[in-house]
Amino acid sequence: MTPGGRSRSHWVWGLRAVAGIVAALLLAVVVRLPWAGDLGIHAATIERLRHDPLHPGDPLVDADVPSPYYSPWTVLLGCLAKATGAGAFGVLRFAAVVGLVLLLSGIWHFVRTLTKRRAAPPLAVLCVLFLWGPALFAWSGFLGLNSLALTVSYPSTFALGLSFHLWACLRKALRAGSGWGVFLGLGVLWATVLLTHQFTGVVASLGAAAMLLGSRPWPSRATLCRLGVGAALGLLVLAAWPYYSFFDLLGAGGDLEQIHRSLYRDLLGRFGLAFLGVAALALRFRRDRRDPLVLFFALGAVVFAAGGLSGHYSWGRVLPAALIPAQVAAAVEVAAVVGAAGAAGAARAVGTALAPLPTAPARSPRRVLAPALAPALACALTAALAVGAWAQAGTLGYVFPRGALPAAVAAKYRPPWPGYRWITPWVRYGDVVMAKTFPARQIPAYGAYTVAPGYPDFFLPDEVAREDAVRRYFAPGTPRAERVEVLRRYGVRWVVAYPGGGGLGEGDPALRKVAVGVRGQVLYRVVG
Known part of the structure; x- marks a missing residue:
C-alpha cells in the first residue's frame, strides 16, 4: 500500500472509530432514558394502547376521541407492551434502540x-x-x-431514520x-x-x-x-x-404557532x-x-x-x-476533496519511483484544487465539529455521574426532569388528576389522566373548556364552591399542586394530604 493509501485508510478508520464512540454514547443514554420534553405523552400513548389497542381514546384526558399520537409505530409498541407485559418506559427504551439503529x-x-x-x-x-x-x-x-x-425514543427519531x-x-x-x-x-x-x-x-x-x-x-x-x-x-x-x-390535521394551527415561534430566534x-x-x-x-x-x-x-x-x-x-x-x-x-488530494499524492509518489509520468489530459476543477483545498477544508470542518461537540458536551452527564465529569463539562450539564413516579403508590391507572400544564405533561405517563391536556389537542372538542377549568381552579380569586364544582364535573380524584400555587388550601375539607414529592409538590386526595 502506498503512503497515501495508508493515510487515507487511517483517516477512514479514525472517523469510523469516532462515530462508533458517539453511537455507543447514545446507546448508553438509552439505559437512563433522560426525561425531558414530550417523553410523557409518548409513554402515555403506549399505556393507552396497552390497555385497549383498538379503542385507546385520548392519551392525556379521559375522552373517547382520536389522536395523531396513535401512529403505526406507537400502535406496534403498544401491542408489544401488551404482549410482553413490559412497562411503558421499557418499551420506549426498545423504541430508542430501534430508532437509533434506523x-x-x-x-x-x-x-x-x-x-x-x-x-x-x-x-x-x-x-x-x-x-x-x-x-x-x-x-x-x-x-x-x-x-x-x-x-431518541420519540417517534420523530424513528421517522427520521425511515x-x-x-x-x-x-x-x-x-x-x-x-x-x-x-x-x-x-x-x-x-x-x-x-x-x-x-x-x-x-x-x-x-x-x-x-x-x-x-x-x-x-x-x-x-x-x-x-x-x-x-x-x-x-x-x-x-x-x-x-x-x-x-x-384533518392540515387545518390544525392555533396554539402551534406560538409554541414554535422560538424556532426563529438565535438562528446563528x-x-x-x-x-x-x-x-x-x-x-x-x-x-x-x-x-x-x-x-x-x-x-x-x-x-x-x-x-x-x-x-x-x-x-x-x-x-x-x-x-x-x-x-x-x-x-x-470534504471526503471527496481530501480523498482526491490523497490519490493525487499517491499517484505522484508512484510516478516518481517508476518513471516520468506522461502528459495528463486536462483535469476537473475539483482535482486541480484538491491538493490546496484539502487541508483548509478538513481543518475548517474539524474546527466546526469541535465547536459543536463542545457546545453539546453536557450530554455526557446523561451517562456519567456529574461528579465524574471535568468541571468545565459538568457546568454544561442540564439535569433531566424528575418525573412523577412518586405519585404511583396512590394514583391508579385511569384516575383523573387536577394539575397545571407542566405536571400535566408528565403525569399521564404513569397511567393517570389530567383535566386538561398538557399539549395542544386538535381532536378534543372541549379543550378550551378544560383549560379554562384548570385556570379557574388555581386562580386566586375563584370561590371555593366553583373550585369544588370543577373537581366534581371532571371526576377528579387527585390534585397535584405547589404550596401557595392556588386551588383549595391544605386544610380544606374536600382534600386530604397524601404525599410530598419533588420540589415541594403535594399530592392531595379528593374526599368531598
Missing part, C-alpha cells in the same frame, strides 16, 4: 448513494450530530447530539428504473413516516421531491408512472389509517456552524444545477422562510430539510 444506518445508506468515498458516511454521522451551533438547542426532529439524547432510508431507496429506484413492487413499497414507507411524525413527514416529502427533481438520468415515463402509483398508494394508506384522520447561535455545509452546497451547485442536496436545501429554506414571514411559525419544524442536506454536503465534499 437513523445511523439510514445516514450511512443515503450517503452511499451520493458518493463512493468510504470516509463520507462516518463523517456525515458526525456532521449531522455536531454541525449545529455554539448555543445548545434541543427539539424533537432536530438531530444535534444533545437533542437526540433527549428524543426518511433517510426512503431517500436512499428512492434514489436507487429512480436510477435503476425499478419495478412496481419497489415503488409501491416506497409509497407505503412514505405514508408510514407521515403517520408516525407529521412534521418529519413534511421533511421526508421535501427530500423525496428533491431526489426526484435531481435524479440523473431523468427517469423514464414508465418509471414516473410507477412512482405516481406508489404515491397514490401512500395517500390511500393515509386516508385509511383508522386511529385518526390524517387529512443554534445553527451557525451549518453554514460550512452551505458553502459545500454552493460547490455542488456550480457543478450541477439539479444537485439533489442543493434542491433539498432550497425547498427546506423556502418553506422555513415562508413560515417566518407569514407568521406560520409551526412551519419552522421543516428546518431539518435545510440543515440535513447542508450537513451531509459538508461531509461528502
Whole structure:
C-alpha cells in the first residue's frame, strides 16, 4: 500500500472509530432514558394502547376521541407492551434502540448513494450530530447530539431514520428504473413516516421531491408512472389509517404557532456552524444545477422562510430539510476533496519511483484544487465539529455521574426532569388528576389522566373548556364552591399542586394530604 493509501485508510478508520464512540454514547443514554420534553405523552400513548389497542381514546384526558399520537409505530409498541407485559418506559427504551439503529444506518445508506468515498458516511454521522451551533438547542426532529439524547425514543427519531432510508431507496429506484413492487413499497414507507411524525413527514416529502427533481438520468415515463402509483398508494394508506384522520390535521394551527415561534430566534447561535455545509452546497451547485442536496436545501429554506414571514411559525419544524442536506454536503465534499488530494499524492509518489509520468489530459476543477483545498477544508470542518461537540458536551452527564465529569463539562450539564413516579403508590391507572400544564405533561405517563391536556389537542372538542377549568381552579380569586364544582364535573380524584400555587388550601375539607414529592409538590386526595 502506498503512503497515501495508508493515510487515507487511517483517516477512514479514525472517523469510523469516532462515530462508533458517539453511537455507543447514545446507546448508553438509552439505559437512563433522560426525561425531558414530550417523553410523557409518548409513554402515555403506549399505556393507552396497552390497555385497549383498538379503542385507546385520548392519551392525556379521559375522552373517547382520536389522536395523531396513535401512529403505526406507537400502535406496534403498544401491542408489544401488551404482549410482553413490559412497562411503558421499557418499551420506549426498545423504541430508542430501534430508532437509533434506523437513523445511523439510514445516514450511512443515503450517503452511499451520493458518493463512493468510504470516509463520507462516518463523517456525515458526525456532521449531522455536531454541525449545529455554539448555543445548545434541543427539539424533537432536530438531530444535534444533545437533542437526540433527549428524543431518541420519540417517534420523530424513528421517522427520521425511515426518511433517510426512503431517500436512499428512492434514489436507487429512480436510477435503476425499478419495478412496481419497489415503488409501491416506497409509497407505503412514505405514508408510514407521515403517520408516525407529521412534521418529519413534511421533511421526508421535501427530500423525496428533491431526489426526484435531481435524479440523473431523468427517469423514464414508465418509471414516473410507477412512482405516481406508489404515491397514490401512500395517500390511500393515509386516508385509511383508522386511529385518526390524517387529512384533518392540515387545518390544525392555533396554539402551534406560538409554541414554535422560538424556532426563529438565535438562528446563528443554534445553527451557525451549518453554514460550512452551505458553502459545500454552493460547490455542488456550480457543478450541477439539479444537485439533489442543493434542491433539498432550497425547498427546506423556502418553506422555513415562508413560515417566518407569514407568521406560520409551526412551519419552522421543516428546518431539518435545510440543515440535513447542508450537513451531509459538508461531509461528502470534504471526503471527496481530501480523498482526491490523497490519490493525487499517491499517484505522484508512484510516478516518481517508476518513471516520468506522461502528459495528463486536462483535469476537473475539483482535482486541480484538491491538493490546496484539502487541508483548509478538513481543518475548517474539524474546527466546526469541535465547536459543536463542545457546545453539546453536557450530554455526557446523561451517562456519567456529574461528579465524574471535568468541571468545565459538568457546568454544561442540564439535569433531566424528575418525573412523577412518586405519585404511583396512590394514583391508579385511569384516575383523573387536577394539575397545571407542566405536571400535566408528565403525569399521564404513569397511567393517570389530567383535566386538561398538557399539549395542544386538535381532536378534543372541549379543550378550551378544560383549560379554562384548570385556570379557574388555581386562580386566586375563584370561590371555593366553583373550585369544588370543577373537581366534581371532571371526576377528579387527585390534585397535584405547589404550596401557595392556588386551588383549595391544605386544610380544606374536600382534600386530604397524601404525599410530598419533588420540589415541594403535594399530592392531595379528593374526599368531598
